[in-house]
Amino acid sequence: MNTQKKIQHSLNDLIEIARDGHGFYTEAAGKVKDAELAALFTRIAGVKQDIVARLSATVAATGGTPAEHGTLVGSMQQFYGKVRAALGDTTYGYVSELEESEDRLLKAFNETISDEDTPAAARAEAQALLPSVRECHNVMRDRKQVLKHAS
Template sequence: MGTLQHIQHQISALNDLIKINNDRITGYQKAIEGTEDVSLKTVFEGYADQSKGYVNQLNDYIHLLGGSPADGTTLAGKFYHTWIDVKSAFSKKDSHSILSDCEYGEDIAKSSYRKALDDKELIWEDEKVVSLLTNHLSGLKIAHDAIKALRDSTALNEK
């Protein structure tokens, strides 16, 4: 793979991560709308802001590579958020189910970052992108574990 192809691959892969983060932001915005719990709203706002920060960092890196950052979401994310809307229209949205949906979104984000870090063409001779993605993945793991712990604690409290 030549240098230009490598850069184009990097831009494409990083744009995919922007879309994943945009999916995550949308998911947390839906979670905020779906709960009355002020403390959960604060948690969800924090994780939406985290992804906004990740998007800004990815945008900056794509600009550095000479590319144009994506601004949309993934097709799978659109389907998932539509499913959540339909599901919530027909069922009670308790904290446990909202947190379960959020945990699912965190699993998708973590998986996407792991795949990116396993992509040898993306990370080839580029310690900056490895560091950036590793830092993001670390934050996503912490968020996932916190959401899971909240979900588990609400399961006990709502029974």
């Protein structure tokens, strides 16, 4: 696989996972009753949208086609979050599933950065976005812990 294709493949994986997160956060923001939590979800959805836009621009700059959809795993997580919310555990259900989504995205970023086969341009873009990914991950991890101990 040539470098151009490898960059596109590496970054498109990240685009798909970030797109999953954007969709899930957007939906959750409209479902939770807590205004502060809805605002947090909306803010993080915006971060995911920025990640998708930046990575898509990098893929396009290499002559590739940015991923336009999310992943099957992301769709399943979103479905599971909806089921939990429907069963009455709205806040914790969404926070828990969103935190797992953050784990998935952070893991994918770390793998892209540490993979010796990842081209320098893809690694550099992933490293530039990593602080935002970590921050969202930590916010949701902490929020989940607070909710877990409150119940």
